[in-house]
Amino acid sequence: MRISEAQKTEVRERVLAQARLLFARRDPARVSTREVASAARIAHGTLFNYFPTQEALVLTLLGADLQRAHARFRARRRAGAALEEELFALVAAELEELAGARALALAALSALGPLADAGGVAAELRARELALVAELCATHSSAAPPAHALHLYWSLFLGVLSFWARDASPNGEDTLALLDETTRLVAQLGRGTPRPTGAQV
Amino acid sequence: MNPEPVTSWITSFPAELDARDEHALALADLHERLAGRAPPSGRFVRMWALSTLPAKLFAAYSLGWVRARFGSVEERERARAEAHWQAALYALGTMGYLRGAVTKAGQVLASYPDVLPRQVVELFATLHSEAPPMHFALLRELVRGELGASPEELFAEFEPTAFAAASIGQVHRARLSDGTAVAVKIQYPGIARAIRADLANARLLLLPLRLGRDWENLMEQLTEISRGLEHETDYLREALWTERARAHLIELDDVVVPRVFAGRSSARVLSTELLRGAHLDEFLATKPAQELRDRHAAAITRAGFRLWSSQRMFNTDPGPGNFLFLADGRTGLLDFGSCREFDAQEWELMRLGLRASREGGEAQRESIRRSAQLERLDPDSPQARALHATCEWLWAPLRHQGPFDFGDDDYLAQGVRLFGESLRQGHTRQAPVFVYCLRQFFGVRALLWALGARIDFRAIAEEEYARAGL
Ligand SMILES: Nc1ncnc2c1ncn2[C@@H]1O[C@H](COP(=O)(O)OP(=O)(O)OP(=O)(O)O)[C@@H](O)[C@H]1O
Numbered sequence: 001m002r003i004s005e006a007q008k009t010e011v012r013e014r015v016l017a018q019a020r021l022l023f024a025r026r027d028p029a030r031v032s033t034r035e036v037a038s039a040a041r042i043a044h045g046t047l048f049n050y051f052p053t054q055e056a057l058v059l060t061l062l063g064a065d066l067q068r069a070h071a072r073f074r075a076r077r078r079a080g081a082a083l084e085e086e087l088f089a090l091v092a093a094e095l096e097e098l099a100g101a102r103a104l105a106l107a108a109l110s111a112l113g114p115l116a117d118a119g120g121v122a123a124e125l126r127a128r129e130l131a132l133v134a135e136l137c138a139t140h141s142s143a144a145p146p147a148h149a150l151h152l153y154w155s156l157f158l159g160v161l162s163f164w165a166r167d168a169s170p171n172g173e174d175t176l177a178l179l180d181e182t183t184r185l186v187a188q189l190g191r192g193t194p195r196p197t198g199a200q201v
Numbered sequence: 202m203n204p205e206p207v208t209s210w211i212t213s214f215p216a217e218l219d220a221r222d223e224h225a226l227a228l229a230d231l232h233e234r235l236a237g238r239a240p241p242s243g244r245f246v247r248m249w250a251l252s253t254l255p256a257k258l259f260a261a262y263s264l265g266w267v268r269a270r271f272g273s274v275e276e277r278e279r280a281r282a283e284a285h286w287q288a289a290l291y292a293l294g295t296m297g298y299l300r301g302a303v304t305k306a307g308q309v310l311a312s313y314p315d316v317l318p319r320q321v322v323e324l325f326a327t328l329h330s331e332a333p334p335m336h337f338a339l340l341r342e343l344v345r346g347e348l349g350a351s352p353e354e355l356f357a358e359f360e361p362t363a364f365a366a367a368s369i370g371q372v373h374r375a376r377l378s379d380g381t382a383v384a385v386k387i388q389y390p391g392i393a394r395a396i397r398a399d400l401a402n403a404r405l406l407l408l409p410l411r412l413g414r415d416w417e418n419l420m421e422q423l424t425e426i427s428r429g430l431e432h433e434t435d436y437l438r439e440a441l442w443t444e445r446a447r448a449h450l451i452e453l454d455d456v457v458v459p460r461v462f463a464g465r466s467s468a469r470v471l472s473t474e475l476l477r478g479a480h481l482d483e484f485l486a487t488k489p490a491q492e493l494r495d496r497h498a499a500a501i502t503r504a505g506f507r508l509w510s511s512q513r514m515f516n517t518d519p520g521p522g523n524f525l526f527l528a529d530g531r532t533g534l535l536d537f538g539s540c541r542e543f544d545a546q547e548w549e550l551m552r553l554g555l556r557a558s559r560e561g562g563e564a565q566r567e568s569i570r571r572s573a574q575l576e577r578l579d580p581d582s583p584q585a586r587a588l589h590a591t592c593e594w595l596w597a598p599l600r601h602q603g604p605f606d607f608g609d610d611d612y613l614a615q616g617v618r619l620f621g622e623s624l625r626q627g628h629t630r631q632a633p634v635f636v637y638c639l640r641q642f643f644g645v646r647a648l649l650w651a652l653g654a655r656i657d658f659r660a661i662a663e664e665e666y667a668r669a670g671l
Pocket residue numbers: 329365366367368369370372384386459473474475476477520522523535536538
């Protein structure tokens with residue numbers, strides 16, 4: 001039986017919605033694809049047409065959260081803010097969006113690290129984030145940000161995310177301090193600040 | 202600034218510890234374990250960290266103090282005490298993020314200007330304005346975490362750039378929806394926990410040292426300092442004290458205590474009514490007339506005596522930053538974060554002091570003996586003579602008929618000399634509450650001196666005592 005594009009989208013959305021509910025209640029690692037399929041009222045086999053792995057499901061949900069966060073960040077951008085503040089505000093908006101989805105973020109982390117597959121959802125997610133960071137850097141500097149700055153941003157971003165997901169400090173104040181430190185570092189690189197003399201290789 | 206005397210002090214430290222010494226070993230062990238702690242995250246906590254210079258200055262100062270205390274004992278004994286003290290401070294310096302604590306302690310010590318070299322006093326005075334500012338995106342998250350809503354939601358307007366630095370945070374102008382202008386003080390992330398951890402560690406480190414005869418008393422005094430420091434990180438406590446002070450000073454026409462907006466405040470965020478006025482230096486730069494200076498001085502004095510006699514309450518940290526000189530001639534009182542109330546025992550000591558200031562004689566001898574926590578005190582001993590001289594100095598304005606000239610340089614210099622001498626002679630033993638009483642007395646005297654005040658101190662005090670039935 002052939003199904004229309006509209007039907008496909010509907011099923012996809014239903015799967016995501018059900019998966020989100022299940023992941024909110026339980027550690028995503030402990031939720032099987034079979035459970036997701038049955039909650040979405042589709043055959044287990046059909047699920048794989050939409051999401052080849054459980055990981056893809058997790059990453060898709062995370063990606064949607066981050067996109068909402070990006071929109072929120074853009075709406076809130078403050079005229080006159082320096083690059084460090086913009087980067088901070090970006091990640092803060094993301095963490096705000098992910099507040100109820102710590103387990104999801106943790107589950108996604110291993111799929112986003114440097115050893116992750118180059119293609120697929122993870123790569124898309126990474127590319128979107130870095131494009132936004134590059135855009136921010138460009139508005140604060142005459143030159144495009146050096147590639148290593150973006151690479152470093154990504155590593156630090158994942159580091160902040162994993163710290164945040166486990167941060168037990170009051171109101172996550174330790175995460176805020178770490179994020180402040182991190183975004184200052186990236187902003188320095190993103191502006192293309194020359195290295196201090198003596199450190200040249 | 203000429204670093205000479207400081208450097209020579211530092212280099213006069215005894216060399217490495219004797220490794221066979223059991224205390225040294227215990228200390229090294231403790232240090233080892235503490236060093237295994239996770240490094241602090243965040244530049245605010247690192248700002249808090251003991252940068253080496255103030256640490257060394259503090260160590261150097263304390264060393265001088267230890268030497269004075271052990272001046273009469275055997276040389277070997279004294280060297281040992283010095284080595285321990287130095288090791289403890291060194292350990293504190295390398296393990297902790299104690300800069301703030303040391304800074305505060307330094308500010309306390311700086312109340313004795315003659316004891317510390319001028320440079321050290323100046324250094325301490327500049328230290329607390331160094332912390333880097335937080336940008337709005339960070340403030341927003343802090344406020345959201347503390348109050349559950351962002352500054353945009355809580356305030357009709359919020360200035361993203363701070364207008365003043367606080368000791369462990371910064372202060373922003375904002376406006377409530379009804380138009381009221383407010384000052385919002387926001388604390389650096391993680392700083393309160395860092396302070397608490399450091400204080401606990403400091404205690405652990407100092408505990409095994411037991412430096413001689415007045416050790417228990419010294420520890421009590423340190424406890425007092427720790428307690429004060431911890432209190433200053435709790436803005437809810439500050440809010441309560443501010444409201445209490447406001448309620449009891451509201452009748453004084455010349456004094457303004459800002460209202461607290463409790464719904465916009467928490468342990469790390471404090472919103473108060475914004476007062477518009479000049480700080481002491483700005484005020485003095487306008488060359489105000491004697492009359493105006495006296496008016497402010499009288500207001501400050503009366504407010505102090507009112508809280509003291511009717512509430513048994515006093516501000517332990519009357520730094521010049523906590524007074525605002527308003528254009529209409531009133532005085533704004535800020536920062537009740539370091540207020541403290543006397544307990545029954547301390548209050549009895551205060552009452553005794555009050556009686557002593559009025560009667561002198563036997564009451565004065567008794568007051569001094571008990572304040573120094575001594576069983577008996579030979580009235581002809583150097584210690585008794587020093588303490589009596591200090592009391593005479595402190596109480597002179599209370600015993601003087603008519604306006605007292607606080608601007609008299611000789612009067613201030615004499616006080617500084619007396620305190621310095623009694624410290625150098627090693628008369629540091631005192632009821633713990635005096636750590637702050639002295640800081641307060643000195644803070645206020647220094648302020649009145651700067652104002653060149655000529656006010657009837659005694660009349661104000663007696664009026665306020667009478668009001669409270671004292
Ligand atoms: N209600 C207010 N109206 C006007 N200015 C204020 C107000 N509250 C705070 N400020 C400004 O902020 C500065 C610091 O505030 P405050 O003294 O409360 O902070 P703090 O952390 O206690 O600092 P410190 O320990 O150095 O006194 C004040 O000196 C003053 O300039």
